[in-house]
Amino acid sequence: MKVNKVKLISFRNYQKEEISFEKGINLIYGPNASGKTNLVESIALLSLGKSFRTNEYENLIRVDSSFSKVEIELEKNKIINLQMIISKNGKKVYCNEVPLEKLSELSGILIAITFIPEDVLIFKDSPNVRRRFIDICLANLYRRYIYYLSEYKSYLKQRNALLKEENISLDLLKIFEEKMIEDQYHIIIQRNELFKGLENKINLIFKKISLKEDSIKIKYQTDFLINSNYEEFKKDALIKYEENRENDLKRKNSSIGIHKDDFTVYLNDKDISLFGSQGQNRLVSLSLKLAYGELVKETINDDPVLILDDVLSELDETHQNNLMNVLLDYEQVFITSAKKEVNENISCLYQIENSVVTRRK
Ligand SMILES: Nc1ncnc2c1ncn2[C@@H]1O[C@H](COP(=O)(O)OP(=O)(O)OP(=O)(O)O)[C@@H](O)[C@H]1O
Ligand SMILES: [Mg+2]
Numbered sequence: 001m002k003v004n005k006v007k008l009i010s011f012r013n014y015q016k017e018e019i020s021f022e023k024g025i026n027l028i029y030g031p032n033a034s035g036k037t038n039l040v041e042s043i044a045l046l047s048l049g050k051s052f053r054t055n056e057y058e059n060l061i062r063v064d065s066s067f068s069k070v071e072i073e074l075e076k077n078k079i080i081n082l083q084m085i086i087s088k089n090g091k092k093v094y095c096n097e098v099p100l101e102k103l104s105e106l107s108g109i110l111i112a113i114t115f116i117p118e119d120v121l122i123f124k125d126s127p128n129v130r131r132r133f134i135d136i137c138l139a140n141l142y143r144r145y146i147y148y149l150s151e152y153k154s155y156l157k158q159r160n161a162l163l164k165e166e167n168i169s170l171d172l173l174k175i176f177e178e179k180m181i182e183d184q185y186h187i188i189i190q191r192n193e194l195f196k197g198l199e200n201k202i203n204l205i206f207k208k209i210s211l212k213e214d215s216i217k218i219k220y221q222t223d224f225l226i227n228s229n230y231e232e233f234k235k236d237a238l239i240k241y242e243e244n245r246e247n248d249l250k251r252k253n254s255s256i257g258i259h260k261d262d263f264t265v266y267l268n269d270k271d272i273s274l275f276g277s278q279g280q281n282r283l284v285s286l287s288l289k290l291a292y293g294e295l296v297k298e299t300i301n302d303d304p305v306l307i308l309d310d311v312l313s314e315l316d317e318t319h320q321n322n323l324m325n326v327l328l329d330y331e332q333v334f335i336t337s338a339k340k341e342v343n344e345n346i347s348c349l350y351q352i353e354n355s356v357v358t359r360r361k
Contacts, residue, residue: 001111001302002332003043005073010065012038013355020359021334024347025327028336034352036336037116040307042070043334046082047112047305048136049093049103060086074110076302082110104146107139111296111304115289115311120282123273127262134191134261137198137292141299142190152183156254163252173245181237184258185230188222194295195220195263201291202284209322210283217266223256282314290326303331312337 002023008014013035028036037053041060044052051060061068067087074080083094093100095109122129138145159176162168199218206216220226224237244256265272265284272284286308296304306327312320312335324345327333335341340349340360349361 001074001076001305003072003110003305004075004079005071006039006042007069007071008039008042009069010062011042011068011070012060012062014038015062015355017355017357019350019357021332022348023332025324025333025335025343025345026348026350027341027346028334028350028352028357029338029340030352032338035355035357036338036352037309039352039357040114040309040334040336043072043110043305044112044114044307045070046072046084046093046106047110047114049084049091049106052114052116053118057086057091058088061088072110080109082106104139104150107146108143108300111140111300111302112307113289113293113296113304114307114309115286116309117311119285119289120278122285122288123265123276123281127260130262131259134194134263137194137295138190140296140304141194144186145190148183148186148190152180152187152258155180155183156257156259159254160252163248163254168249174241177238177241180257181234181241184224184237185233187258188224188226188233191222191258191261192220192226197295198288198291201294202287205290205294205326206284206287208326209287209319211318211322214268216284216287217269219264219266221262221264222258223260224258282311283319286311286323293330303329306330306333308333308335310336310338312341313339 003021006017006019006021008017019039028039030036041051041053045060051057054060067085069086070084072082074082081096085092091103093103093106095106100106122133135149155176159173159180162173162176195218199216202216202218206214223240225233228236240256248255265288267276267280267284270276272281276284293304293306311323315323320343324343328345340351346361348359351358351360
């Protein structure tokens with residue numbers, strides 16, 4: 001898939017811009033604070049329904065404006081028009097002019113894989129950052145994932161609310177647990193599949209970029225059984241809920257479940273979050289995103305759009321060239337950089353000056 005056009009009205013530092021993009025590697029350059037990240041943020045916004053850098057959607061509206069509009073022309077097997085209108089009252093999303101009821105309906109339409117400077121910290125960050133990555137991946141890969149996850153979250157909320165009550169009905173608590181076990185069985189299968197797929201792909205990608213023979217392993221951590229049939233899974237999970245119930249009643253919270261899941265990445269059998277250098281964290285986190293890109297390609301039989309914000313400046317020339325070769329396998333890639341990079345693989349150049357985007361190649 002590819003983004004043909006981005007139209008911005010009162011979005012971030014942009015007043016009114018209309019930019020046409022092409023397939024291949026699109027490089028967006030300009031000095032610091034010129035609006036490079038803002039531009040790619042607008043594309044990611046219509047992929048996820050939310051910004052990769054803020055939950056305060058009002059920050060997206062240009063200072064002194066009352067609303068903001070992002071419009072994207074997406075081309076996959078057909079042309080799709082996506083729009084988001086942001087006002088003080090909230091966000092509204094339209095697909096081919098039809099309003100979407102929930103932001104989750106956006107999932108799977110424009111699949112954009114983003115790598116932003118903060119992603120380098122993914123292995124060192126708190127587990128909820130890694131869980132967000134897992135959920136975004138799976139929302140695009142499996143239609144039913146969001147269904148199981150939101151059902152689980154709703155039971156979890158109800159169980160936690162019940163744990164805070166005065167006279168707790170144990171029967172009701174057990175009903176919630178049984179429902180949660182069922183959802184978690186499906187979620188754990190899908191998360192485990194994701195990690196197996198990522199582990200397989202990340203080794204190939206990392207080799208292509210680093211030209212090293214290092215081995216990368218991804219270990220999934222969850223409270224319940226990973227490779228089992230439903231009967232065994234349920235039996236084990238019921239015992240664990242039983243064992244933890246007293247503690248949960250005391251703490252008025254659910255101490256076990258997939259809301260505590262995490263994963264660890266090992267580079268040559270060493271935990272990268274503890275032993276990896278900054279450069280290794282950068283290359284492995286980037287490879288992880290690209291490994292996810294490979295899984296998307298295989299699953300949907302189409303290329304996701306890649307957005308790499310400010311990655312080049314941190315890589316030496318060899319790594320930059322190796323990365324470019326990997327990127328050539330994608331229909332469309334957006335790269336931002338403070339410098340005008342010279343590389344024969346770049347198809348289009350866009351310069352940002354005073355909040356105006358001008359095509360230079
Ligand atoms: N809602 C807004 N209204 C107006 N300007 C905004 C708004 N939000 C952000 N900006 C401006 O956008 C600029 C930052 O843009 P952005 O983060 O895209 O820069 P950048 O080109 O990626 O810079 P860097 O190279 O430092 O990463 C800042 O000058 C900031 O003041
Ligand atoms: Mg930036």
